[in-house]
Amino acid sequence: MTGSPPPPSSARARRSAKHSADLLGAPPAIDELVPALSFLGEKLARLLPAPLARVTGGEPPVVRIGMPMDCTLGAIQSEIETLAMHSLIVLGPKALPMLATFEAPPLFRLVDRAYGGRGAVPDPLPEAFPLSAELLLSRIEGALAEALAGALAGAQKPSGETTADERLAVRSLRRDTSLRQLDPFARHSELLRIVIDIEEPGSAGDSSEPLSLALAFPLATLAEALPAPKRHRHRSGPRRSVPPNAEPFASMPIELTAVLVDMPMSMRRLSLLRPGDVLPVAVARAVPLQVDGRTIATGSVGELDDRIAVQLGQAF
Incomplete structure (x- = not known):
């Protein structure tokens, strides 16, 4: 004689919910x-x-x-x-x-x-x-x-x-x-x-x-x-009356610095350096681009037309 299946027990382990990556965000x-x-x-x-x-x-x-x-x-x-x-x-x-x-x-x-x-x-x-x-x-x-x-x-x-x-x-x-x-x-x-x-x-x-x-x-x-980084979103509404690529801002010279290596070194080691010494350095995976000491973008180092180049991966 076959009995009906037992009712589910409250102690029985439940399967974890799986949420969409699109909802949770990467x-x-x-x-x-x-x-x-x-x-x-x-x-x-x-x-x-x-x-x-x-x-x-x-x-x-x-x-x-x-x-x-x-x-x-x-x-x-x-x-x-x-x-x-x-x-x-x-x-x-x-x-x-x-x-x-x-x-x-x-x-x-x-x-x-x-x-x-x-x-x-x-x-x-x-x-x-x-x-x-x-x-x-x-x-x-x-x-x-x-x-x-x-x-x-x-x-x-x-x-x-x-x-x-x-x-x-x-x-x-x-x-x-x-x-x-x-x-x-x-x-x-x-x-x-x-x-x-x-x-x-x-x-x-x-x-x-x-x-x-x-x-x-x-x-x-x-x-x-830390707070979640701001993603770029399409904004509705009117554009700014004077965009940064228009005059009078477009002609302003701005010094942009790509920092490939920032290597701390003790005074003792610095005083012992001699010609021919090799200093191992690690180039950051995300190279910061700075204006007046503030990071405005990051990118990866590569090559373009036989010249060193930085491909932007994130801009702020």
Whole structure:
């Protein structure tokens, strides 16, 4: 005797819904995230000096941000020549991961000055950071977290609409001198990286190196944390009365710069360069085109009529 099939159980696993890619939209491409990270870097350059001044007890330092470059964890590891500290930082309630890397020599110089010295760096460098350097590094991480929280909150909401809880949603999770031990994310994950140089006030003319730190973001972290890039849409309505390709704007000369390589290098390595040395460089996949320091487009390097050319992939 055959019975009727049992009613469906509420505990039975349901098949996940599949949504149309046209409805969800494609994730941002790397050349769309480059300008978003550039704008985040500009905000960091404005927000970071104040909390860093509280760490050092002096005047706000000068903060300079390099252009975004694509890389992997393996590439970061291969660039490190001396002792460095890597810090895994997470953003927001979703704990989106990013990596901060601090070079040892400038950090030791700050530690020596904090204890009344003239900024001496031990030679040779020790194999590990002493407790004094760890404590200073923890305070610098706090300053960086404060600036990142403000920059990210400002990127997501208009000024004045962020709460104190949202501004404190960036924190350091753990740190290690070994990237392999830290294991922040998959080794071959695509990353975008910016280098931050922090110069103490009045140090522009001396030979001391700036405090250099690098921030590396997985593409998934940037796509989640930063506003979605604006897509070009067809607009209805009247055109502007004076388009940019008409006079008086058409004849204005504008200097356009395509930045192929932006390579940070320590003063020590720079002083050891000799004719015949080979410097390995990585050309960014999305080459930024800048006007007056602002990225207006990105493209890929190629060749046209036996001349180097840049094919635009994204314009803003």
